[in-house]
Amino acid sequence: xxxxxxxxxxxxxxxxxxxxxxxxxxxxxxxxxxxxxxxxxxxxxxxxxxxxxxxxxxxxxxxxxxxxxxxxxxxxxxxxxxxxxxxxxxxxxxxxxxxxxxxxxxxxxxxxxxxxxxxxxxxxxxxxxxxxxxxxxxxxxxxxxxxxxxxxxxxxxxxxxxxxxxxxxxxxxxxxxxxxxxxxxxxxxxxxxxxxxxxxxxxxxxxxxxxxxxxxxxxxxxxxxxxxxxxxxxxxxxxxxxxxxxxxxxxxxxxxxxxxxxxxxxxxxxxxx
Amino acid sequence: xxxxxxxxxxxxxxxxxxxxxxxxxxxxxxxxxxxxxxxxxxxxxxxxxxxxxxxxxxxxxxxxxxxxxxxxxxxxxxxxxxxxxxxxxxxxxxxxxxxxxxxxxxxxxxxxxxxxxxxxxxxxxxxxxxxxxxxxxxxxxxxxxxxxxxxxxxxxxxxxxxxxxxxxxxxxxxxxxxxxxxxxxxxxxxxxxxxxxxxxxxxxxxxxxxxxxxxxxxxxxxxxxxxxxxxxxxxxxxxxxxxxxxxxxxxxxxxxxxxxxxxxxxxxxxxxx
Amino acid sequence: xxxxxxxxxxxxxxxxxxxxxxxxxxxxxxxxxxxxxxxxxxxxxxxxxxxxxxxxxxxxxxxxxxxxxxxxxxxxxxxxxxxxxxxxxxxxxxxxxxxxxxxxxxxxxxxxxxxxxxxxxxxxxxxxxxxxxxxxxxxxxxxxxxxxxxxxxxxxxxxxxxxxxxxxxxxxxxxxxxxxxxxxxxxxxxxxxxxxxxxxxxxxxxxxxxxxxxxxxxxxxxxxxxxxxxxxxxxxxxxxxxxxxxxxxxxxxxxxxxxxxxxxxxxxxxxxx
Numbered sequence: 001x002x003x004x005x006x007x008x009x010x011x012x013x014x015x016x017x018x019x020x021x022x023x024x025x026x027x028x029x030x031x032x033x034x035x036x037x038x039x040x041x042x043x044x045x046x047x048x049x050x051x052x053x054x055x056x057x058x059x060x061x062x063x064x065x066x067x068x069x070x071x072x073x074x075x076x077x078x079x080x081x082x083x084x085x086x087x088x089x090x091x092x093x094x095x096x097x098x099x100x101x102x103x104x105x106x107x108x109x110x111x112x113x114x115x116x117x118x119x120x121x122x123x124x125x126x127x128x129x130x131x132x133x134x135x136x137x138x139x140x141x142x143x144x145x146x147x148x149x150x151x152x153x154x155x156x157x158x159x160x161x162x163x164x165x166x167x168x169x170x171x172x173x174x175x176x177x178x179x180x181x182x183x184x185x186x187x188x189x190x191x192x193x194x195x196x197x198x199x200x201x202x203x204x205x206x207x208x209x210x211x212x213x214x215x216x217x218x219x220x221x222x223x224x225x226x227x228x229x230x231x232x233x234x235x236x237x238x239x240x241x242x243x244x245x246x247x248x249x250x251x252x253x254x255x256x257x258x259x260x261x262x263x264x265x266x267x268x269x270x271x272x273x
Numbered sequence: 274x275x276x277x278x279x280x281x282x283x284x285x286x287x288x289x290x291x292x293x294x295x296x297x298x299x300x301x302x303x304x305x306x307x308x309x310x311x312x313x314x315x316x317x318x319x320x321x322x323x324x325x326x327x328x329x330x331x332x333x334x335x336x337x338x339x340x341x342x343x344x345x346x347x348x349x350x351x352x353x354x355x356x357x358x359x360x361x362x363x364x365x366x367x368x369x370x371x372x373x374x375x376x377x378x379x380x381x382x383x384x385x386x387x388x389x390x391x392x393x394x395x396x397x398x399x400x401x402x403x404x405x406x407x408x409x410x411x412x413x414x415x416x417x418x419x420x421x422x423x424x425x426x427x428x429x430x431x432x433x434x435x436x437x438x439x440x441x442x443x444x445x446x447x448x449x450x451x452x453x454x455x456x457x458x459x460x461x462x463x464x465x466x467x468x469x470x471x472x473x474x475x476x477x478x479x480x481x482x483x484x485x486x487x488x489x490x491x492x493x494x495x496x497x498x499x500x501x502x503x504x505x506x507x508x509x510x511x512x513x514x515x516x517x518x519x520x521x522x523x524x525x526x527x528x529x530x531x532x533x534x535x536x537x538x539x540x541x542x543x544x545x546x
Numbered sequence: 547x548x549x550x551x552x553x554x555x556x557x558x559x560x561x562x563x564x565x566x567x568x569x570x571x572x573x574x575x576x577x578x579x580x581x582x583x584x585x586x587x588x589x590x591x592x593x594x595x596x597x598x599x600x601x602x603x604x605x606x607x608x609x610x611x612x613x614x615x616x617x618x619x620x621x622x623x624x625x626x627x628x629x630x631x632x633x634x635x636x637x638x639x640x641x642x643x644x645x646x647x648x649x650x651x652x653x654x655x656x657x658x659x660x661x662x663x664x665x666x667x668x669x670x671x672x673x674x675x676x677x678x679x680x681x682x683x684x685x686x687x688x689x690x691x692x693x694x695x696x697x698x699x700x701x702x703x704x705x706x707x708x709x710x711x712x713x714x715x716x717x718x719x720x721x722x723x724x725x726x727x728x729x730x731x732x733x734x735x736x737x738x739x740x741x742x743x744x745x746x747x748x749x750x751x752x753x754x755x756x757x758x759x760x761x762x763x764x765x766x767x768x769x770x771x772x773x774x775x776x777x778x779x780x781x782x783x784x785x786x787x788x789x790x791x792x793x794x795x796x797x798x799x800x801x802x803x804x805x806x807x808x809x810x811x812x813x814x815x816x817x818x819x
Contacts, residue, residue, distance in 0.1 A: 015408045022295035022568035023575050023587050025337075029296050029469035034518045039469065040408040041296050042370065044339045050370035054408055064571075066590045068341070068614070097588065097596035135561045135586040135600055194803065196575035196585065238515065242784065244803030245580045246796040250519040257467065257517030288681045295568035298610075302569050302742035307791045312742065313681040314569050315643065317612045323643035327681055341614070511788065523792040530740065530790030 002268055003261030005213045005223035010036040014056030014211030017080075018204060019043045019073050021063030021092065024197030027249070028061075028204040034256035035227070037208035043069040052079040056086075056211030059204055060107065062100050063092035063136070070103060077111045086114040086210040086217065089165075090203035094118065095125025095132030095139075108163055114217055115210060116159070117168035117203050120146045127159045137193070138171070146171045153182055153273055166217045168206065170199060174225045175273075178218045185222060185270040187229025189236040194245040195252070202228050205256075226268035231255035233267070275541055276534030278486045278496035283309040287329030287484030291477060292316045292346050294336030294365065297470030300522070301334075301477040307529035308500070310481035316342045325352040329359075329484030332477055333380065335373050336365035336409070343376060350384045359387040359483040359490065362438075363476035367391065368398025368405030368412075381436055387490055388483060389432070390441040390476050393419045400432045410466070411444070419444045426455055426546055439490045441479065443472060447498045448546075451491045458495060458543040460502025462509040467518040468525070475501050478529075499541035504528035506540070548814055549807030551759050551769035556582040560602030560757030564750060565589045565619050567609030567638065570743030573795070574607075574750040580802035581773070583754035589615040598625040602632075602757030605750055606653065608646050609638035609682070616649060623657045632660040632756040632763065635711075636749035640664065641671025641678030641685075654709055660763055661756060662705070663714040663749050666692045673705045683739070684717070692717045699728055699819055712763045714752065716745060720771045721819075724764045731768060731816040733775025735782040740791040741798070748774050751802075772814035777801035779813070 014037045020028060025041055032039040042051040052058060058080040060073050080087045091104035104126055108116070116123070120142045121132035132139045138146070146152050152175050160167040160179035169175045174185040192198040206224035213220035235251035287310045293301060298314055305312040315324040325331060331353040333346050353360045364377035377399055381389070389396070393415045394405035405412045411419070419425050425448050433440040433452035442448045447458040465471040479497035486493035508524035560583045566574060571587055578585040588597040598604060604626040606619050626633045637650035650672055654662070662669070666688045667678035678685045684692070692698050698721050706713040706725035715721045720731040738744040752770035759766035781797035 021587070023571045023585075025296045026299055026469060026572055030519060030522070033467050033469060038408055038410055039296075040366070040369070041294070041337050042366070043337060044372060046340070046372040047338060047370045050372065051366075051408070054369060064587050064589060065593060066614070067592070068339070093586070093588070093597075096586070096600060097593045099590060099592040099596065135584055135597070137584055194579050196572060196579060242800065242804065244800035246576060246799030246803070249576070250523060250796060253519030254515065254517035257519070258515065298569045299572055299742060303792060303795070306740050306742060311681055311683055312569075313639070313642070314567070314610050315639070316610060317645060319613070319645040320611060320643045323645065324639075324681070327642060341612070523796060526792030527788065527790035530792070531788065 001219055002223035002226055003265040005209055005220050006227060006261045006264055009209055009212040012212040013037060014208050015040060015054060016057050016059055016204065016207045016211060017042065017052050017055040017076065018059045019069060019076060020059065020061035023063055024200040027197045028200050030253050031201040031256055032204050032208055034253050035205055035208055043072045045072045045075050048072045048076045052076045053083055057207040058085055058087045059207035060087065061090040061092055061200055061203055062104060063200060065100055065103060073107060077107060081111050086214060088115040088117060088203055088207045088210065089113045090200060091118050091122050091126060093136045094122040095130060096135050101125050113163065113165045115168065115206060115221055116163060116165045117206060119170050120152060123155060123159055123169050127155060149173050149184060157182060166221050168221050168225060170202065176218055176221045176225060181218050182273040183222045183270050184273050185225045185229060187226055187233055187269055189232045191236050191248050192232050195249045222270060226270060227259060227264055230264055230267040231259055274492055275496035275499055276538040278482055278493050279500060279534045279537055282482055282485040285485040286310060287481050288313060288327060289330050289332055289477065289480045289484060290315065290325050290328040290349065291332045292342060292349060293332065293334040296336055297473040300470045301473050303526050304474045304529055305477050305481055307526050308478055308481055316345045318345045318348050321345045321349045325349045326356055330480040331358055331360045332480035333360065334363040334365055334473055334476055335377060336473060338373055338376060346380060350380060354384050359487060361388040361390060361476055361480045361483065362386045363390050363473060364395050364399060366409045367395040368403060369408050374398050386436065386438040388441065388479060388494055389436060389438045390479060392443050393425060396428060396432055396442050400428060422446050422457060430455060439494050441494050441498065443475065449491055449494045449498060454491055455546040456495045456543050457546050458498045458502060460499055460506055460542055462505045464509050464521050465505050468522045495543060499543060500532060500537055503537055503540040504532055547765055548769035548772055549811040551755055551766050552773060552807045552810055555755055555758040558758040559583060560754050561586060561600060562603050562605055562750065562753045562757060563588065563598050563601040563622065564605045565615060565622060566605065566607035569609055570746040573743045574746050576799050577747040577802055578750050578754055580799050581751055581754055589618045591618045591621050594618045594622045598622045599629055603753040604631055604633045605753035606633065607636040607638055607746055607749055608650060609746060611646055611649060619653060623653060627657050632760060634661040634663060634749055634753045634756065635659045636746060637664050637668050637672060639682045640668040641676060642681050647671050659709065659711045661752060661767055662709060662711045663752060665716050666698060669701060669705055669715050673701060695719050695730060703728060712767050714767050714771060716748065722764055722767045722771060727764050728819040729768045729816050730819050731771045731775060733772055733779055733815055735778045737782050737794050738778050741795045768816060772816060773805060773810055776810055776813040777805055
């Protein structure tokens with residue numbers, strides 16, 4: 001099933017509109033190209049008006065959030081909603097600052113998102129208003145709590161029911177749920193957290209999978225999660241002596257470029273919960 | 274001839290002022306350093322005032338265009354004109370949005386650019402006001418039309434005559450013309466389109482070549498086109514098993530760093546048309 | 547001693563708040579992750595208010611300076627001062643434009659910085675108001691003058707006394723001083739100047755070292771300077787045939803990831819002056 005999702009992405013070459021941050025925009029663009037889609041970054045309201053309707057999906061990422069781009073996000077979300085274009089929200093740093101938490105909540109209040117993806121701290125902050133002292137990474141206390149997968153699943157399902165979105169909570173085990181069907185995915189490597197933008201890349205790739213698989217959003221998200229996880233494992237296993245996090249990042253994009261549905265199906269490890 | 278252009282660049286180490294986008298600023302800066310020039314990115318009007326006059330050339334790139342930086346572009350272009358500093362315009366996404374198309378046209382109306390570089394869709398949009406549904410890449414219909422190299426040459430020559438600029442249209446065959454002399458260049462690899470910023474890199478490098486070869490702008494542009502094309506071919510040929518687009522990007526900058534006039538002259542393939 | 551500084555960093559995993567430029571934000575984030583700290587980039591005043599207090603140190607970098615982010619810098623500096631969080635200023639391009647020089651001076655006037663790091667041209671501009679025609683790189687005349695290490699030390703000490711900050715002047719020999727104790731450090735490779743952001747990375751890493759070694763700021767800065775220098779040498783020595791500046795950049799981050807206190811102590815070359 002998830003192999004087909006990847007084949008669909010490769011065939012449709014979805015154009016993904018990203019309103020995103022300047023730290024990881026480059027690696028996200030390269031990840032989108034590697035997996036077979038096309039990125040277009042545009043964040044000025046006047047620009048967004050014409051760009052969003054051209055695209056197969058919309059990726060909103062709150063990293064380095066600035067007031068200047070919030071109206072663009074609102075405009076793009078509205079347009080995407082009207083046109084039936086899937087919208088993903090990546091609330092980077094929600095919980096760490098009220099500005100990011102409130103911007104995320106206000107976007108969610110004003111339009112139904114198709115997908116919301118975050119780490120455990122970000123999703124908790126949006127669901128229950130809890131603060132996160134871990135910056136853009138999950139807080140240590142949350143990571144400990146996340147060892148109890150069932151609690152993470154409950155949070156994800158409740159947040160999915162509340163928002164109407166497919167919810168992805170990333171962690172050692174990644175959870176994908178639309179509130180009814182729930183998947184737990186097990187691929188990945190801790191090295192992911194040593195490369196800036198690993199989370200942003202998942203948001204970008206999930207947007208591309210969603211754009212090419214609109215009728216099956218939970219499975220599109222699962223496919224994205226498994227694709228990045230499998231590529232991460234393969235990238236890590238190819239590291240040679242004396243190599244480290246930068247070689248891993250190069251390998252990771254290379255793997256996204258080289259993966260196919262057969263490799264993905266054979267290596268993905270997930271369960272329906 | 275183009276080997277001499279590269280030697281001049283390496284000797285003069287031109288400082289290139291870039292007003293550019295946050296997606297590809299890093300790889301463009303690294304490309305400029307690798308080829309032997311120095312980048313300086315500055316996009317605040319007050320900053321631009323002092324920076325442009327220090328520089329050998331000016332590179333204006335409309336990717337992730339924001340209203341905040343348009344006055345900087347206008348100011349920098351005016352200063353560069355007065356000081357005889359070559360100015361290159363890279364109208365990323367012209368045709369995809371009216372905001373980018375109109376900003377490009379307004380910049381062109383207000384000052385003579387030395388060089389305008391775009392893909393077929395971008396140049397058509399600026400010449401004839403045609404829309405592009407392909408985002409920042411050339412539209413499929415335009416790519417098909419571009420197989421007819423003669424039509425691309427005619428467009429390039431007409432646009433050069435209209436604007437007074439040396440025009441570069443990138444594609445499978447790259448065209449460089451000042452409206453009188455025309456070059457068609459054949460180096461390159463499709464892998465280029467799998468790395469974000471390959472087009473922006475050409476704009477950056479062409480600015481550096483122009484800064485070091487002011488009396489010979491069409492040939493400086495040809496040298497830039499051939500340099501990137503030759504380096505692309507060599508970067509591709511060095512890819513090992515399991516490597517992909519990120520390794521290619523690393524190889525490409527490495528090749529820009531290592532190329533010399535002999536390698537360039539021996540491998541460049543172009544014709545006068 | 548400097549080995550202990552690195553061990554402290556690895557144990558404390560300091561969160562570093564960066565208000566920085568869009569050219570080198572990505573590689574700085576990756577350098578911070580590789581060395582064992584966590585980056586958080588935030589530059590909107592409302593965001594900064596909540597982010598700075600979460601962090602172990604604050605890194606202010608003036609590359610691609612925009613008026614939009616100056617109030618964030620002021621706010622973050624004020625907060626960090628109140629909370630005793632070390633603040634590093636990297637006045638990229640000071641001397642090249644009045645806008646950057648004056649912004650740097652105004653920040654310094656309004657709050658005591660813990661660390662100010664720049665090349666010889668930048669520090670001269672801030673100390674004596676001298677102009678720099680070299681853009682963001684040191685001017686040629688300044689580089690020649692810098693061969694006289696004693697003159698650089700005198701400048702660094704005077705600037706340290708004037709500002710109350712630990713001053714780092716980078717060059718072939720790197721100088722670190724608090725006005726009383728002075729260190730001269732000799733590691734490094736000219737290849738550093740072929741990668742955009744080598745200087746910014748030092749600012750980022752020195753912020754991380756400072757955050758984990760507050761009682762010993764001059765030694766924390768020396769440890770940062772030596773770490774980057776040693777990693778640069780090792781990255782350069784691992785280059786294979788046909789590789790160049792991009793492979794060097796990958797190797798450099800890999801080395802930051804792999805370095806430990808033993809490697810650092812064995813390879814660091816510095817003197818007390």
